[in-house]
Amino acid sequence: MSMERESLIRALQSLVGKERVYTEGIIPAKRAIDTWPLPTVQIAVGAPEPPPPICVVRPRTTEEVSTIMSLLHRERIPVIPYGGGSNVCGGAKASTPDSVVIDLGSMNRILSLDKANLMVTVQAGLYQSQLEAWLNERGYISGHYPQSFDLAQVGGLVATRSAGQFSTKYGCIEDLVMGLEAVLPTGEVVRIKPAPRKSTGPDLRHIWLGSEGTFGVITEVTLKIFPKPAQRWLHAYAVPSMDVGLGIMQRFMQEGWRPAVARLRDAVETARSHKGVVQEGECILLLLSEGPAGYVKAESEALHQIVTEGGGRPLGPKPVEDWLEHRNDVQEFYQYTAMGVIVDTVEVAAGWDQIGAIYTEVVQRVRKEVPELVVIFAHSSHCYPQGTNLYFTFGAQPPRDPKAVERVYWSIWSRIMEITLTHGGTISHHHGVGKVRIPWIADELGSSLTLLRRLKQAMDPDGLMNPGTLLPGPDVKKPQT
């Protein structure tokens, strides 16, 4: 840091106003971490709070982001772009307190609605739930409903390659982003214009989708929107096992159906969330089809036939309604972590021929090999003709000591990561790499790691953007467990 701390803060204040530079109190303290459970649980059992960043800056416009970035670049200060802070992988957690957090929260305007072409353009700091509510009032939907819906901002969803609960029909975030604007570390503003489709070189949106704040700051996003669907059908089925349920989903996906929701919960998760609805040991499959009336009729009939032929027992719409109502409740999560109990989620994906084996091996081995485990269960909730994801949730009760928390934490994560890689799966479906997956990113990417490194070098040659996230440093080792 070539500028003194105080003079840097004064320089930032002169750029955006004193009231938009936070140097003490709750805001810098909160922006020092995100929703990654590991540090949260460690703090709960006595680890020191991480030191706050130099300051948190809250720009209102792209021009302000640009002047901030260019000042910080000149002074070689690390920059952490910060959205809603709902990242559960440590992606927005500063790796050094000698950094400045750019908080996008004041850049939350809806800039334009393009009804003819079904697009909306927003500033990156808008909450996804606010966008959805605004669209709903006008007869549209966003089609993007991650569990972090109320907590996540649009720019963060782009930066982490988010997937929503209705992705099987509407696509994941990369299928929804039409154009965007971002600020490079030097302050240069780049805009990628929307087009229905183009062939003018590589699709430059993909530099930003999954960049996790390591290339620059996303300031504006143009997203697809959809008319409110005319019709909706919901139905739940009991299935005897995960393997049977996965086989059913594989069949309807490969035949060409695209239900908005196809969610298979294992027996443990089903028993917790749908008490008394199924028989012991059964899994539940939640289906939701929506769209034009004729489409929903055809799809629901086909799904019903495929599921019942495959061994599913109809349970009616109620379990799907229950899930819709409670799907984003995460209060329990915060209560447990505050008590020193590790509760975390790990999502991976693989082809249909491997996903069942990954599920079985993870659950069996974690249960057998991690004595501190309290519970582990999973669901599959994003389907493709080529495979699906698994979303594991686990709880573990380590001794009340930060080192023990870390040991237990990694002992579970390591197993899920290694088992997934062994079966040819991918270590993240939609949460991103952040800091938690850094130890396995080299194994994940293999020889293509050089492409990611070259991208980083091309976009941020000075290594100032969100250091320690996404890209492994030279000293990265796998946790010893």
Place this chain on the structure above:
Amino acid sequence: MSMERESLIRALQSLVGKERVYTEGIIPAKRAIDTWPLPTVQIAVGAPEPPPPICVVRPRTTEEVSTIMSLLHRERIPVIPYGGGSNVCGGAKASTPDSVVIDLGSMNRILSLDKANLMVTVQAGLYQSQLEAWLNERGYISGHYPQSFDLAQVGGLVATRSAGQFSTKYGCIEDLVMGLEAVLPTGEVVRIKPAPRKSTGPDLRHIWLGSEGTFGVITEVTLKIFPKPAQRWLHAYAVPSMDVGLGIMQRFMQEGWRPAVARLRDAVETARSHKGVVQEGECILLLLSEGPAGYVKAESEALHQIVTEGGGRPLGPKPVEDWLEHRNDVQEFYQYTAMGVIVDTVEVAAGWDQIGAIYTEVVQRVRKEVPELVVIFAHSSHCYPQGTNLYFTFGAQPPRDPKAVERVYWSIWSRIMEITLTHGGTISHHHGVGKVRIPWIADELGSSLTLLRRLKQAMDPDGLMNPGTLLPGPDVKKPQT
């Protein structure tokens, strides 16, 4: 070139065998150009044939590509990756004879079929039509049918961001590529593994999709496949104008329907291709729906209703059958260009609110302002909820002189490019940039041009890969017309 020509050829021969290094005759002569009409017509009216490259090398394996690339990199020799040679934009035309062409044509093996996950892995030099035939015998389809189907190789389709005639249902090439392997200029081999979906940083496949041979050589591709659809419905409709037809397509796309084919031909194209089927001045809309039986029934009923409500008059299936049978006939094209007549195609795309204006303005202005024009017509054939493409075909008869050919050629191209940009459209839907669109790429990309330049610098810092394609050099000017 640091090595003498002869010793370079001997070194290449020692790497791959003498019989795989072509130094004279038809092969080097043919690999000096691709299917770009401009040089072809110029040659037809007396321009000299372009000099052949140093040699054409035909590797059989990725390892051979790697050793070739690493030799050429050491010697600083420009490299032109060459697939089927069907590019109509000059993308595979060497900008200097002091280059070596790597012809992928001998790397045409099908490596594996993954029935469980509906994927096939092939070497990049396989013809798309051969892949389709092989899949058909096994009950699958590729879903990718560009007009260059018989001429194009898989690697070239990836490198140019191809779109097929059934893209509205099956997606364009970026929706079909699951994984790939490529060789960097240094000879380093990178592999991107397939996954149903992942969130492990930026999607690295997109570095290669649209790279047009300027970053390295694509050697292997894993593609989605589809089961042969159970049902197919075809129907044609007469519509009174392009605007009415575009409005109809906008409506069914935005309501959520995805016919495999939705092809709207303007009155001139309709009169040429469907003689006697419609009344004078009418356009034809060709629709094809395929998939599971219940889906096709629902979609065809909805489409029929939307089209007839919108002013379409049913013509039965015959015009669609005729189109299916003759859709890839391009003999006429070769005959005309050999006679010194310019026949070329230009595809652009834009939002629904601008596409009709682009169509009208292009056709009116080119007819009025280019006296050498013989004919211009267009169709729209790749639909999205956000807009569609226009595919212009034009014929022009310049004086039999290479300079006059160039002047007339650019006078038409300039108008289409400028009108598209003025209306906020994109200058290429699926043919790519090549050399023909280089003068407008800076206007197309605007501030995001720096991202493309940074990518190039990251992937090919010595600028050896396919120089003169995709990226504008410092001396690029718009043609004076």
